[in-house]
Amino acid sequence: MGIGSGTRCKYVIVGNSAAAVGAIESIRRIDRDGDITVVSDEKHHVYSRPLIAHYLAGEVHEERMAYRPADFYERHNVETRLGLNVTRIDTDGQNLILDDGSTLHYHRLLISTGSKAMKLPLKGNNLEGVGIFQTYDDARQIVSRFVTDTKAVVIGAGLIGLRAACGLQERGAEVTIV
Known part of the structure; x- marks a missing residue:
């Protein structure tokens, strides 16, 4: 070739x-x-x-x-x-x-970059603890900040959003899916 x-x-x-x-x-x-x-x-x-x-x-x-x-x-x-x-x-x-x-x-x-998750254009999307869940670094960041009994909101009920919600729940978070 x-x-x-x-x-x-x-x-x-x-x-x-x-x-x-x-x-x-x-x-x-x-x-x-x-x-x-x-x-x-x-x-x-x-x-x-x-x-x-x-x-x-x-x-x-x-x-x-x-x-x-x-x-x-x-x-x-x-x-x-x-x-x-x-x-x-x-x-x-x-x-x-x-x-x-x-x-x-x-x-x-x-x-072969695939898709990119985007932060929603909402007020407060740049606050501490607000992020996206698509990459290994995203998951590592969530794990590093996690405290048991955390309340979490997951926006999106697609496969990735539901997987994130389940993962947070497994760690003891109270999860709300929007």
Whole structure:
């Protein structure tokens, strides 16, 4: 899957989820020598997102959150750029500009960022203890602030909201779902 004679293909994957892992494994099946770089705004290696509710409930410990072994990226010869955002995509020049000012050139680009939770535009949404529940860091922040007998309000009765409510309830919170 090279790009011209003697040139190694440069793959860049934006996002670090199960989709990124699947892409890495697929690329390596057909191209063992290409350069692969993963860029993610999260600071963690890939983890199992469905487990964050179980982590919140205290049913799963940190070491079980990994979606792949710690050496996954090294074994697949993948460079990781974690904790960084893509601020611009130059499709003509095939470059990504990151928020640290660096530039990444690519031949093949996969954007697998998934969705982003948003804070509702309500008064008080920036107060201590008000947040979102989508990432491992969100769950860790909730756990670090948690006090037994806490009252919690979960806005949203979708799968993630209900999982968050159950996790909080497992820790002893009085939960109201709106």
